[in-house]
Amino acid sequence: MSTVTRLRAAALPALSVVLVSGVLAVQLANGGGHFVPLRPANSCVIRSADSVATGIDGLTEELVVTGLNAAACQLGVSREAFALQLTQPGPRTDAQINALRAGLLIAVDTLKADGKLPKASKLAREVIDLSNLSGFRKAALRAVPDALIDKTLTTDDVLRHTINDLDLRALLGNLGNRHDLNAQVNAAVMKAVLESLGNDLHCC
């Protein structure tokens, strides 16, 4: 076989190798092979969540999302996987409920450390407005000065009280019903505010 024939025979395979290598190199250089779904973040890296909502709705969302992260860390899963578990129908395990409660308590500390908790007076006023208390009781509570509320109550204490008293199984059952969900959260916060105020004012 002459050199020219050999070169001719090698030309097309060589061109093919160059074309294939070129295409694959360009693709790999532009992220080929890494075009995969977003990976969930490590749930054990504590980070507080943000919410576009204001008032008690925003605070609740920030607490829940931050708390989900901490709870997921305890269970050794991602925040997303834990959230999906909680949306599944059927009963919740004690481990899930305990982890969620512990996560929410950690979320209170995280939000407090980040300076994201509102003053107790602001929280109390909003809860009073949303509550189904009688007009007389609402008026009486509104008469308590902000300074006195902030002196006797701290938001983190109210929230811890609320979280410890919350029936989380019932809360998760209400996920699909906005009205019931809000009513349950507001009632729990209201109860915590009233009990804390009552205790503190009574004792002082």
Add this chain to the structure above:
Amino acid sequence: MRRVAAALLALTVGCVLADSAVVTLALPEILVRLHTTVGQVAWVLIAFNLVLAVIVRPAAWFYKKHDAAVLCAVGIAVFAGASALCAVAGSLDVLIIARSVQAVGGAFAVIGSLQLLVEELTERRGTAWWIAAGVFGTAIGPMAGGLLTDAFSWRSIFVVQVPIAVLAVPAALATRRRSGHSRAEAAVDTEKHRVRIRPNIALALLSAALSAALFLFVLLLVDGWRRSPAVAAVTVSVIPLAALLARPLDRTLRSGPLAQTMSGCLLIAGGLTGLALLPSAALAWTIAPQALVGLGLGLTLDPLTLQAMDGRLPHFLHGGWTIAARHAGVVLGLAILTPVFTADLRSAQPPAENAITALVLNAPLEPQDKIAIARGLADRLKQDSGRVPDLHPAFAQLHVSAVEQPAAAQLERDLDRQLERAATHAFRNAFLIGAALALAALLALIPLRRRGGV
């Protein structure tokens, strides 16, 4: 008149071999219209290729005993009737049965057309017309099917085949009037050559790899990336267009048939690897890998079929072997790749759900809107289980304030991107297996020993 008859017979060969993959782009629509599953709808493709692969060799045996023109005309008529039945099929079972009958008629039509084309033209030209029609049909099939599905419906794919086949019936019979009906005896009397194994094995493996390129890629485009069949059809037109470059390239370089076919295998393997490693779901990124596949197709199918048939007698027998090898390859490819990508699609679901959950949790929306979206998405995921879900209905039924609408639209786009990523990733292994099949074809072509060596 001879040319018209020859053209109609070649067109019929193109139609029959295009049918191997013509419904690929219509599968998503058939899946919805006939209320079936991905695994079941794949049988619309598998049944045709399997029956054709199994029947074509026994069909060639009939041509030894009977008049080729009559057998071919009957085959074409059965193909036309079955195509009409496919067009009106009201259930998947009827469609699969009609496709199987279509393959039986197609097998007789293709083998008979080869014999008649050789008789009508010369041996060399008749074989060349037959091979070119087959390669053209294979390459153009998915694109034509996609355009017809988008313009009309999946049924139109079968409707357009009926008049072509109906016209080819008298064309086949006309050849009988011109040259008598002693072909069968003549064929029996001719010298019989042994089947060339190597090019037939390479054809089977390459067809398996090409089924990955065509079947999986259009499924990725339509089902994974939610492109319309027309967009998908235009996209996959890169493959036949690139295949057209093969001949001038080969004429320029004149590397020889072995170098040509081995290069083709390498290009197909490279192209499929490229489809497995796409950097994004932008259609532009698919052009270069598809061009490699198309160029490889042009460099391999035509010369390999010629290698398997060149100088081999009787023509219909060796032509039958190439058809059997190619369609058995398609069935092999579908049999290997369908369970791989359906399993990968299933295992892609949890990461996709996690990504969707993360985006919903982090979205700048009111909590109650997030909960509404999450419920809608959960419904879609449940409804489209085992497939790439269409998330749009979850957003279409959402009532958000005007202020939040841009954020909701952005969330929908972000979620669609995550699904594109998940789907692309889910098809990766199947494309890589396709590439491995093309490399196996290359290995099958490597000569084990030099002819005339010591």
